[in-house]
Amino acid sequence: MDTPLTETPARREKSLMARFWQWEASGILVALVVLTVALSIAADNFLSSYNMTVVARQAAFVGLVALGQTLVLLVGGIDLSVGAAAGLSAIVGSIALTQWGIHPYLIIPFTMGFGFLLGSINGVFVAGLRLNPFIVTLATWEIFAGMTLVITKGYPIRPLGEKFTVFGQGELFGVPLPVLIFILLAAVLVWMLRQTRLGRNIFAVGGNRDAAVLAGIRVGRVEFVAYGMAGMLAALAGILFASRMDAGQPSVGEGWLMGAITAAILGGTSLRGGQGSIVGTVLGALLLAVLANGTVLMNVSGFWQRVIVGCVVLVAVLVDLLRRKD
Amino acid sequence: MTDQPLFEARNITKTFGPVRALNDVSLTLFPGEVHSIIGENGAGKSTLMNIVCGRLRPTEGQLFVNGAEVQFHSPLEAQTHGIAIAPQEINLVPHLSVAENILLGAQRGRAAAIDWKATVRDATHYLHEVDNSIDPRARVTSLSKAQQQLVQIARAAATQARIIIFDEPTAMLTYRETEMLMDYIRRITAEGRSAFYISHRLDEVRDLSHRITALRDGVHVGCIGPEEATREKMVTMMAGRPAKVGGHSLRDMSDRPTVLEVRNLSRDHEFEDVSFDLREGEILGVSGLIGSGRTELAKCLFGATRARSGAVRLDGKDVAFHAPIDAIQAGLIYLPEERKQEGIFPLLSIAENTALPTIDRFGGLLTIRNREMMEEVGKLAAQLKAKFNSLRDPITSLSGGNQQKFIIARWLMRDARVLIMDEPTRGIDVNAKLEIQTVLRRLTEERGLSIILISSEMEELLDVADRILVMHEGELKGIVDRRDATQEGLLELAMS
Ligand SMILES: Nc1ncnc2c1ncn2[C@@H]1O[C@H](COP(=O)(O)OP(=O)(O)OP(=O)(O)O)[C@@H](O)[C@H]1O
Ligand SMILES: [Mg+2]
Numbered sequence: 158m159d160t161p162l163t164e165t166p167a168r169r170e171k172s173l174m175a176r177f178w179q180w181e182a183s184g185i186l187v188a189l190v191v192l193t194v195a196l197s198i199a200a201d202n203f204l205s206s207y208n209m210t211v212v213a214r215q216a217a218f219v220g221l222v223a224l225g226q227t228l229v230l231l232v233g234g235i236d237l238s239v240g241a242a243a244g245l246s247a248i249v250g251s252i253a254l255t256q257w258g259i260h261p262y263l264i265i266p267f268t269m270g271f272g273f274l275l276g277s278i279n280g281v282f283v284a285g286l287r288l289n290p291f292i293v294t295l296a297t298w299e300i301f302a303g304m305t306l307v308i309t310k311g312y313p314i315r316p317l318g319e320k321f322t323v324f325g326q327g328e329l330f331g332v333p334l335p336v337l338i339f340i341l342l343a344a345v346l347v348w349m350l351r352q353t354r355l356g357r358n359i360f361a362v363g364g365n366r367d368a369a370v371l372a373g374i375r376v377g378r379v380e381f382v383a384y385g386m387a388g389m390l391a392a393l394a395g396i397l398f399a400s401r402m403d404a405g406q407p408s409v410g411e412g413w414l415m416g417a418i419t420a421a422i423l424g425g426t427s428l429r430g431g432q433g434s435i436v437g438t439v440l441g442a443l444l445l446a447v448l449a450n451g452t453v454l455m456n457v458s459g460f461w462q463r464v465i466v467g468c469v470v471l472v473a474v475l476v477d478l479l480r481r482k483d
Numbered sequence: 484m485t486d487q488p489l490f491e492a493r494n495i496t497k498t499f500g501p502v503r504a505l506n507d508v509s510l511t512l513f514p515g516e517v518h519s520i521i522g523e524n525g526a527g528k529s530t531l532m533n534i535v536c537g538r539l540r541p542t543e544g545q546l547f548v549n550g551a552e553v554q555f556h557s558p559l560e561a562q563t564h565g566i567a568i569a570p571q572e573i574n575l576v577p578h579l580s581v582a583e584n585i586l587l588g589a590q591r592g593r594a595a596a597i598d599w600k601a602t603v604r605d606a607t608h609y610l611h612e613v614d615n616s617i618d619p620r621a622r623v624t625s626l627s628k629a630q631q632q633l634v635q636i637a638r639a640a641a642t643q644a645r646i647i648i649f650d651e652p653t654a655m656l657t658y659r660e661t662e663m664l665m666d667y668i669r670r671i672t673a674e675g676r677s678a679f680y681i682s683h684r685l686d687e688v689r690d691l692s693h694r695i696t697a698l699r700d701g702v703h704v705g706c707i708g709p710e711e712a713t714r715e716k717m718v719t720m721m722a723g724r725p726a727k728v729g730g731h732s733l734r735d736m737s738d739r740p741t742v743l744e745v746r747n748l749s750r751d752h753e754f755e756d757v758s759f760d761l762r763e764g765e766i767l768g769v770s771g772l773i774g775s776g777r778t779e780l781a782k783c784l785f786g787a788t789r790a791r792s793g794a795v796r797l798d799g800k801d802v803a804f805h806a807p808i809d810a811i812q813a814g815l816i817y818l819p820e821e822r823k824q825e826g827i828f829p830l831l832s833i834a835e836n837t838a839l840p841t842i843d844r845f846g847g848l849l850t851i852r853n854r855e856m857m858e859e860v861g862k863l864a865a866q867l868k869a870k871f872n873s874l875r876d877p878i879t880s881l882s883g884g885n886q887q888k889f890i891i892a893r894w895l896m897r898d899a900r901v902l903i904m905d906e907p908t909r910g911i912d913v914n915a916k917l918e919i920q921t922v923l924r925r926l927t928e929e930r931g932l933s934i935i936l937i938s939s940e941m942e943e944l945l946d947v948a949d950r951i952l953v954m955h956e957g958e959l960k961g962i963v964d965r966r967d968a969t970q971e972g973l974l975e976l977a978m979s
Contacts, residue, residue, distance in 0.1 A: 361579065364577055369587065371568070372589070374588040431578050
C-alpha cells in the first residue's frame with residue numbers, strides 16, 4: 158500500500174495568509190499598522206522624529222516590564238508585583254548610588270540583581286511552595302510598595318548626577334538609550350525562548366505541567382527563573398526611569414502593572430500559559446504607547462485614554478476569538 | 484534471560500487515605516522481557532506503574548534496579564535509572580510541535596543553543612519507529628487522540644530507557660496501529676530492553692508477554708506464562724470467578740420504524756456523502772480506522788459542528804441542530820470519545836458528575852434533593868459494577884476505567900430516543916464491558932432506545948450490534964448485517 162491508512166482526509170498545505178493568521182500576534186500587527194496610518198493622516202506631527210522618539214521611549218519602560226510579565230504568563234503564572242518591584246528597585250538603586258557610593262556604571266547591574274532577588278521571593282512561594290501566584294504576588298505587591306514608602310517616607314531621592322542620568326537621557330544614533338536596551342533585551346529573549354532549553358522548558362511547563370514533570374524537566378526551577386527574570390526586568394525599567402527623571406521617585410512603577418499585562422495579552426499571550434511571544438508583547442507595548450500618544454495629539458482628554466485602552470483590549474480578545482474559530 | 488532481574492518491586496503497599504490501592508505487591512522484570520499486568524478497573528495497575536516510574540511514592544516497600552535499592556522522588560530520577568512511562572491519560576504539551584514533545588526537555592544541541600535540525604531529525608526517527616504517518620512538525624492539537632497516544636509512546640521510547648511502561652497504549656488505537664505497536668515492542672525487547680505492559684485486550688497480552696501478573700483489588704493474585712494464559716484463566720484471575728460469555732442473540736429489526744434518517748451528509752475535510760437509517764430499538768455499530776471520520780460524523784449529528792450539505796430527519800421531520808442543546812432537546816445524546824477533556828468536571832464529586840446534566844430532576848424547592856440523587860447514581864453504579872469509595876469523592880480519585888463507567892451512567896439517567904456513543908468501553912475491563920453491553924441491549928428492548936455505537940473493537944460490534952456501518956477516510960463503505968459480518972470481511976470492506 159503506498160498511501161498510509163491513517164492519513165486524515167484532506168490536509169492541505171496552508172497558504173501564506175493562513176499561516177500569518179495562525180501567528181498569535183497577527184491581530185495586533187494589523188491593529189498597529191491601521192492605527193499608525195490613521196494617526197499619521199489625522200495628525201501631521203505624529204510621524205515627526207521627535208514624536209516617534211517620545212512614543213518609543215514610552216513603550217520602552219512598560220515594555221521592559223511586559224517582557225518579564227510575558228515569561229511569567231508563559232509558565233502559567235502571573236506577577237502582580239512587577240510595578241511595585243520596579244519602584245522599590247529604583248529607590249534602592251538610587252540610594253546605592255547616592256549614599257553607598259557604588260560606581261554609577263555599576264548601578265544598573267546592581268539594581269537588576271536586586272530585582273532578581275525580589276522576583277525570587279515570588280519564585281520561592283510559587284515554585285517552591287506551590288502557592289497560588291495571584292495571591293502571592295498580590296501580597297508582595299503590597300510589601301514592595303509599602304517598603305518603598307517606609308524607606309523614602311514619600312520623598313524623592315535626588316539628584317543622581319550626570320554620570321548616571323546618561324543611561325536614561327542619552328541617545329545613540331538619535332535613538333534613546335532605554336529604547337535600545339529594550340530592543341536588545343527583547344532580541345535576547347526571542348533568542349532564549351526559541352533556541353535555549355530553558356526557553357523551550359518555559360513553554361512546556363506552561364503548556365502542560367504534568368507532561369513537563371514526566372519529561373524530566375525541573376519544573377520548579379523553570380518557574381523560579383521566570384519570576385526572577387520578571388523582577389529583574391522590572392528593576393531595570395525602574396532604575397532607567399529614575400535615571401531619566403534624575404530622581405528616585407517613590408511613585409516609579411505606578412500603573413506599569415496594568416500596562417505590562419495588557420501589552421502581553423494584546424500580543425497574544427495566553428493567561429492560561431504555554432502560548433505567547435515576545436514579538437507580540439513588543440508590539441503590544443508599542444500599540445499602548447501609540448494609543449496614549451494619539452489621544453494627546455488628537456486633544457482627547459486624558460481621562461478618555463483609559464476608556465479607549467479598555468475598548469482596544471476587548472476588541473483584541475474578540476479578534477483573537479475569531480482567529481481561533483477557523 | 485539472566486538470573487539477576489533488571490528491576491524488582493518488593494512488598495509494595497500504597498494507600499490513598501482510607502483506600503488501599505496496593506497491598507504487598509512484588510514483581511520482577513528481566514532484560515528483554517515483556518511483563519504484562521492485568522486486572523479489572525481499579526485493581527491498582529496504574530498505581531503500581533506510577534510508583535515504578537517515580538510519579539508516586541510507595542507507602543511501604545522497596546524498589547531495586549540491577550539489585551541495588553533505589554528511591555524515586557520524581558520521574559526524573561526514575562529516568563536516570565532508565566525507566567520511562569507512556570501514561571494511560573494523554574499528557575502532552577498542546578501548543579508545541581510533535582517533534583518537540585517527543586524530545587521535551589531533551590532537545591538536541593547545547594542547553595544554550597538548541598540544534599533544531601538534529602532535534603527534528605531525531606524525533607522523527609523515534610516517531611517513525613512507532614508510526615510513520617504522523618507529521619513531526621504538526622502541532623499536537625491538530626492530531627487525533629490516537630495519534631497523540633502514539634506520540635506519547637514515541638516520547639517514552641526517545642528517553643532510550645531500558646524499561647518502558649506502556650499503560651493501556653492500545654485503548655485508543657485501531658487495528659493497524661496496534662499491529663505496528665506490537666512489532667515495535669517485540670523489536671525493542673529483542674534488543675534487550677524490557678517493558679511493562681497493561682491492557683484490557685487479553686489476546687494482545689497473551690501474544691506479546693513473557694509473563695503475566697494479575698492484580699485484584701490491589702493484591703497480587705498470581706503470575707503465569709503465556710502458555711497457561713487462556714482467556715478463561717486470565718479472567719478468572721482478574722475477577723476471582725470464571726468468565727462470562729459475550730455475544731447477544733441476533734435480532735431482525737427490518738420491520739421497525741426508522742427513527743433517524745441521514746441523507747448525503749457532508750462536511751469539508753471530515754466526511755463525504757454519508758447516508759444511513761437508524762431504526763427504533765436498534766444498535767448500529769460504526770467501525771473504521773483512525774481518520775475514518777467516525778467521531779466527526781457523531782459530532783456533526785449532535786450539532787457540535789455544522790454540516791456543509793445533506794439532511795437529517797428525526798421521526799420523519801427535517802431537523803437542523805445549531806448547537807448540542809438543540810439535539811439534546813430533540814432527544815439525542817452523545818457520549819464523547821475523550822473523557823478527560825470533554826467528559827468530566829474534575830473538581831466535582833462522582834455523584835455530581837453523574838447527575839449534572841439531569842440535575843433538574845432532583846431539584847427541590849430550594850436545594851437539590853441529595854439523597855434521591857445519591858440513590859439513583861448508586862443504583863446505576865451497581866449495575867455497571869463501578870468500583871469506588873464514596874460517591875462524594877472527587878471523580879479524579881477513580882481509576883480510568885471507573886471514570887468511564889460513571890460517564891456512561893450519566894447518560895443512562897436521562898430519557899432519550901437516540902444515544903450516540905463514541906468508544907464507550909475504551910479502557911474498560913472484560914467483565915464490565917460485557918456488563919455495559921448487556922445494559923445497552925436492555926435499554927434498546929425496554930425503552931426502545933436506538934443506539935449508534937462507535938467502536939474500534941470489532942469483537943464488540945460483532946457481539947452486540949444489529950448492523951455495522953463501515954467508514955474509511957471519510958467515506959461510508961457499506962452497511963453489513965451482523966448475521967453476515969466477520970472481522971476479516973469488515974476490514975476488507977474498509978479498505979476496498
Ligand atoms: N489519587 C487518588 N486518590 C484516591 N484514590 C485513588 C487515587 N488514585 C487511585 N486511587 C484508587 O486506587 C485504586 C487503583 O487505581 P488505579 O488507577 O491504579 O487502577 P487501574 O488498575 O489502573 O484501573 P484502570 O484499568 O481503570 O485504569 C482505585 O480504587 C482508585 O480509586
Ligand atoms: Mg489505569
